[in-house]
Amino acid sequence: MTLRSAIGRLAVIAIAALFIVVPRSPSYADPSPFDTLLGSWGGTGEIRLDKGRKERLKCNAYYTGGGSDLGLAIRCQSDNYKIEIRSKLSYSGGRLSGNWEERTFNASGTATGTATPSKLSLAIKGGGITASMLVNYTKASQNVNISVQGVALQGVRIALGRS
Numbered sequence: 177m178t179l180r181s182a183i184g185r186l187a188v189i190a191i192a193a194l195f196i197v198v199p200r201s202p203s204y205a206d207p208s209p210f211d212t213l214l215g216s217w218g219g220t221g222e223i224r225l226d227k228g229r230k231e232r233l234k235c236n237a238y239y240t241g242g243g244s245d246l247g248l249a250i251r252c253q254s255d256n257y258k259i260e261i262r263s264k265l266s267y268s269g270g271r272l273s274g275n276w277e278e279r280t281f282n283a284s285g286t287a288t289g290t291a292t293p294s295k296l297s298l299a300i301k302g303g304g305i306t307a308s309m310l311v312n313y314t315k316a317s318q319n320v321n322i323s324v325q326g327v328a329l330q331g332v333r334i335a336l337g338r339s
Contacts, residue, residue: 209267209291210246212315213239221320221334223257231256235334237320244268250320252334259332265298267291276300 217237222230231254240247244267252259258280265274265287272291277284285302287309294314300307300322307324320334 208243209293209296210239210244211242212293213246213248213311213313213318214242215239216339217318217336218339219334219336221252221332223252223254223259223329224331224333226328226330233257233259233332233334235336236339237318237334237336250334252332263287265296272296272298276302278303278305 215238217239219235221233221235223233224230233252233254235250235252237248237250246263246265246267248261248263248265250259250261260279261276262279263274263276265272270290270292272287272289274287275284276287281303283303283305285300285305287298287300289296289298289309291297294312296309296311296313298309300309304326305324306326307322310321312319316338318336320332320336322332324331
């Protein structure tokens, strides 16, 4: 073995040891804001209509997916109204995007917004509707507030707990 090949081998061993000994920076993925929501929820709320009319609601919500994807279904019913909202959302870098539909009134459109580990904030457009939806949540409870412009339905407020 020549001096040159011995130095070459030593250099290769030193570089390999450096990769083994030097700790690598951990790479952390964005934590999903959706994981806390997953599962079934139930509760009550109120539908607000034009001219100050209000009705009590009984509601169920279901969240599926996780990671960067969330499917949601919220079903509410009062004595005179039925609401069924469905949405599929994607999360990336704190931003939300996706689609929504309200099955009772056959309306659909897009949803965009932001997410944190305790709040979703959405702008909803389409089907002649412009609305905002705010969901504040913990592991045990959530509050959903939907405000609508331009139609007789002015909004929905719902308080939910784990089913």
